[in-house]
Amino acid sequence: xARVHNFSAGPAALPTSVLAEIADxxxxxxxxxxxxxxxxHRSSMYQQIIDDAEATLRRLLSIPDNYRVxxxxxxxxxxxxxxxxxxxxxxxxxxVVTGNFANKAYKxxxxxxxxxxxxxxxxxxxxxxxxMADVNARIAAEAAGDGLDxxxxxxxxxxxxxxxxxxxACGDVPLVADVSSCFLSQPLDVERYGLIYAGAxxxxxxxxxxxxxxxxxxxxxxxxxxxxxxYLDLKTQAAKGSMxxxxxxxxxxxxxxxxxxxxxxxxxxxxxxxxWAKANLLYDLLENSKLFHGTAQTDSRSIANVTFRTGDxxxxxxxxxxxxxxxxxxxxxxxxxxxxRASVYNAVTMEDVQALATYMKGFEAQHSLSPxxx
Amino acid sequence: xARVHNFSAGPAALPTSVLAEIADxxxxxxxxxxxxxxxxHRSSMYQQIIDDAEATLRRLLSIPDNYRVxxxxxxxxxxxxxxxxxxxxxxxxxxVVTGNFANKAYKxxxxxxxxxxxxxxxxxxxxxxxxMADVNARIAAEAAGDGLDxxxxxxxxxxxxxxxxxxxACGDVPLVADVSSCFLSQPLDVERYGLIYAGAxxxxxxxxxxxxxxxxxxxxxxxxxxxxxxYLDLKTQAAKGSMxxxxxxxxxxxxxxxxxxxxxxxxxxxxxxxxWAKANLLYDLLENSKLFHGTAQTDSRSIANVTFRTGDxxxxxxxxxxxxxxxxxxxxxxxxxxxxRASVYNAVTMEDVQALATYMKGFEAQHSLSPxxx
Numbered sequence: 001x002a003r004v005h006n007f008s009a010g011p012a013a014l015p016t017s018v019l020a021e022i023a024d025x026x027x028x029x030x031x032x033x034x035x036x037x038x039x040x041h042r043s044s045m046y047q048q049i050i051d052d053a054e055a056t057l058r059r060l061l062s063i064p065d066n067y068r069v070x071x072x073x074x075x076x077x078x079x080x081x082x083x084x085x086x087x088x089x090x091x092x093x094x095x096v097v098t099g100n101f102a103n104k105a106y107k108x109x110x111x112x113x114x115x116x117x118x119x120x121x122x123x124x125x126x127x128x129x130x131x132m133a134d135v136n137a138r139i140a141a142e143a144a145g146d147g148l149d150x151x152x153x154x155x156x157x158x159x160x161x162x163x164x165x166x167x168x169a170c171g172d173v174p175l176v177a178d179v180s181s182c183f184l185s186q187p188l189d190v191e192r193y194g195l196i197y198a199g200a201x202x203x204x205x206x207x208x209x210x211x212x213x214x215x216x217x218x219x220x221x222x223x224x225x226x227x228x229x230x231y232l233d234l235k236t237q238a239a240k241g242s243m244x245x246x247x248x249x250x251x252x253x254x255x256x257x258x259x260x261x262x263x264x265x266x267x268x269x270x271x272x273x274x275x276w277a278k279a280n281l282l283y284d285l286l287e288n289s290k291l292f293h294g295t296a297q298t299d300s301r302s303i304a305n306v307t308f309r310t311g312d313x314x315x316x317x318x319x320x321x322x323x324x325x326x327x328x329x330x331x332x333x334x335x336x337x338x339x340x341r342a343s344v345y346n347a348v349t350m351e352d353v354q355a356l357a358t359y360m361k362g363f364e365a366q367h368s369l370s371p372x373x374x
Numbered sequence: 375x376a377r378v379h380n381f382s383a384g385p386a387a388l389p390t391s392v393l394a395e396i397a398d399x400x401x402x403x404x405x406x407x408x409x410x411x412x413x414x415h416r417s418s419m420y421q422q423i424i425d426d427a428e429a430t431l432r433r434l435l436s437i438p439d440n441y442r443v444x445x446x447x448x449x450x451x452x453x454x455x456x457x458x459x460x461x462x463x464x465x466x467x468x469x470v471v472t473g474n475f476a477n478k479a480y481k482x483x484x485x486x487x488x489x490x491x492x493x494x495x496x497x498x499x500x501x502x503x504x505x506m507a508d509v510n511a512r513i514a515a516e517a518a519g520d521g522l523d524x525x526x527x528x529x530x531x532x533x534x535x536x537x538x539x540x541x542x543a544c545g546d547v548p549l550v551a552d553v554s555s556c557f558l559s560q561p562l563d564v565e566r567y568g569l570i571y572a573g574a575x576x577x578x579x580x581x582x583x584x585x586x587x588x589x590x591x592x593x594x595x596x597x598x599x600x601x602x603x604x605y606l607d608l609k610t611q612a613a614k615g616s617m618x619x620x621x622x623x624x625x626x627x628x629x630x631x632x633x634x635x636x637x638x639x640x641x642x643x644x645x646x647x648x649x650w651a652k653a654n655l656l657y658d659l660l661e662n663s664k665l666f667h668g669t670a671q672t673d674s675r676s677i678a679n680v681t682f683r684t685g686d687x688x689x690x691x692x693x694x695x696x697x698x699x700x701x702x703x704x705x706x707x708x709x710x711x712x713x714x715r716a717s718v719y720n721a722v723t724m725e726d727v728q729a730l731a732t733y734m735k736g737f738e739a740q741h742s743l744s745p746x747x748x
Contacts, residue, residue: 002407003401003402003407004406004407004408004410006407006408008412008413008414008417009414009597009622010414010620011411011413011415011620012414013408013412014409014411014412016401018398019400019409019411020401022400023397023398023401024397026393026394026396026397026400027377027390027394027397028377028395032378033376033377033378033380033701033703034377034378034380034387034703035388035393036386037384037385037393037396037580037581037628038380038382038385038387038388039382039385040382040383040384040385040704041385041581043382043704066621068482072448073448073449073452073582073622074447074448074605075619075620076445076450076603076619077604077605077618077619078447078448078603078605078606080603080604081604082603083603085603089542108603108604109634111600111601112601126562145575170566170655175558199527201620201623203505206411206623206624207411207415207621207622207623207624208447208552208582208583208620208621208622208623208624208625209582211748225601226485227455227485227486227599227601229452229455229456229459229482229603229606230451230455231448231449231451231452231454231455232452232456232484232603244451245449245450245451246384246385246449246575246581246582247581247582248447248524248580248581248582248622248625249575249580249581249582250580250581250582250624250625250628251582251622251624251625251672254411254624286405301484329407329408330417343573
């Protein structure tokens with residue numbers, strides 16, 4: 001069949017040109033007589049692949065020389081432990097809880113030291129990012145008091161469809177951000193952060209690769225926690241060029257191709273423009289709909305994950321079930337919140353979004369006489 | 375160019391039929407309109423892929439129902455910590471050190487409890503597996519004394535070309551084995567072990583997948599170490615079907631295809647027969663050579679990694695450098711030991727090995743008048 005309109009929250013749609021290249025190179029990578037899947041990670045051929053991936057990413061994000069770029073495994077979940085193990089040097093870090101993954105990170109950090117809850121939007125079911133003035137005041141107070149090793153945020157909340165539109169002001173305290181679902185969606189000022197990390201399976205490539213970008217001064221003394229597994233020791237991983245052991249070689253190769261594609265299609269500013277055009281097409285539709293409504297507060301809306309519902313669980317289920325007929329896949333909301341979610345990552349096209357909008361309008365017309373339960 | 379003879383120690387050669395299938399399915403997996411790289415790990419399509427991979431592996435190894443099969447990330451290096459964190463319940467485990475990776479595991483375990491050195495072959499540069507009678511006597515004494523949570527072995531030592539031909543007798547103490555480089559090379563009696571794990575990048579599929587097979591009773595009480603990262607909690611990972619978070623979806627898909635290929639080509643007994651035929655072709659050549667000699671003691675030889683040298687570092691370098699002309703790749707020994715290594719994993723064909731043997735004989739004839747330095 002033709003390729004579908006894939007709104008998966010991750011692993012997610014990839015550019016068809018990238019997939020075509022991968023297929024083309026599968027039996028014989030550029031005349032070397034083997035697949036990338038078969039290459040020794042210690043070979044010069046493979047070193048060129050990982051070096052190119054890093055170099056392209058450095059160009060895309062203008063990563064300063066004093067930041068290291070790592071390609072690790074284990075996803076955000078493993079970094080929930082790895083970050084405090086490496087950085088909680090005085091044993092105290094601040095967490096802003098804006099959803100499920102921020103909350104998991106917060107709970108995991110408490111295994112390794114004191115995790116201070118700086119702010120939470122749980123009271124409104126995580127439909128917003130907390131007011132930055134309040135967050136900033138709390139950070140300043142904690143920093144002046146017992147001190148903080150870092151401030152942790154989840155910059156885009158995939159499940160709840162929210163995103164920071166302004167970063168917290170952390171002063172001298174390093175900012176650590178899980179940017180998994182907004183990584184490469186838009187420009188990002190690396191120098192504002194001490195550490196950024198992203199699961200690659202949304203915008204950056206293949207599941208099984210975690211990109212970590214860290215200021216070298218933060219990891220110069222090695223892990224803070226004596227019993228840190230060597231795999232999670234960021235200083236050692238940086239010294240070994242992400243090859244303390246065999247990395248996810250094929251996943252990194254996919255990421256390198258996606259980085260190139262982002263560069264070749266205009267870089268991050270152009271990407272952000274296209275992404276907002278796609279997201280706003282849906283947000284505008286939701287604002288004008290009598291059936292659907294968005295779940296995120298307006299000033300906290302995500303560039304990548306558009307969450308919405310009808311207010312009627314049966315209608316939501318009918319919408320999700322009927323999508324496949326229109327070649328639309330993966331619009332069911334996360335099991336924690338229900339409703340619908342359309343992830344409009346980089347490789348999702350405007351045509352995909354238009355197809356979804358057309359289906360939504362048709363569904364609304366068909367159900368316009370139905371009573372709306374809230 | 376044509377595909378080369380690839381003797382890489384890992385990531386390593388894959389069956390060409392598997393690569394062809396992957397290429398064929400890259401843009402559209404079996405008519406579903408997307409690539410496996412783009413599939414939500416929560417989709418029914420992907421669940422079928424991981425379930426099939428596990429079912430095939432269970433058939434291949436006759437894995438009993440009371441053993442869990444996990445597909446994790448981070449390689450053996452992450453499990454070097456994960457194993458003691460989960461299993462070192464009384465804080466004391468025995469390690470047999472037969473090479474670099476066993477030694478790394480031994481050192482990592484000492485972060486989490488007492489790592490008891492049961493035996494080592496370092497005195498002869500790891501050219502052998504220690505005498506099993508001695509190992510068994512030591513295990514019995516430790517078990518009767520302060521006790522052991524488990525006995526740890528590295529069953530095949532990729533760098534040194536050695537392999538256990540007999541497992542230690544552990545009595546009631548669970549046996550834990552890193553089988554990375556002999557996994558699926560030959561039949562294996564899962565019930566002899568408490569836990570087996572393998573990096574998939576040798577015989578089982580793609581780098582970035584670690585297969586863990588563990589007896590459920592061993593993990594029923596959760597991790598032994600309170601500060602175990604949740605990612606490494608084997609009980610939780612088992613309860614979540616390896617999907618505590620996004621797994622290496624594509625890597626697991628590759629593994630599933632390789633498992634199928636092993637099954638379709640006759641299963642593990644037939645595989646072992648072919649593997650020994652390949653390895654023995656080289657071992658016989660080495661025994662009869664006046665130039666080359668094998669480095670592993672005869673009764674400790676690996677089924678998968680044939681290590682050899684001339685005794686003259688310049689000749690070794692010339693051999694490695696000249697291989698590419700014969701479409702032979704990755705025969706350089708590990709940087710820790712030098713010399714040469716030919717890994718003859720499942721997907722390396724007899725024709726590949728014959729090409730190497732032909733090159734070795736030709737090289738020997740060419741250098742037969744050279745003095746041999748040891």
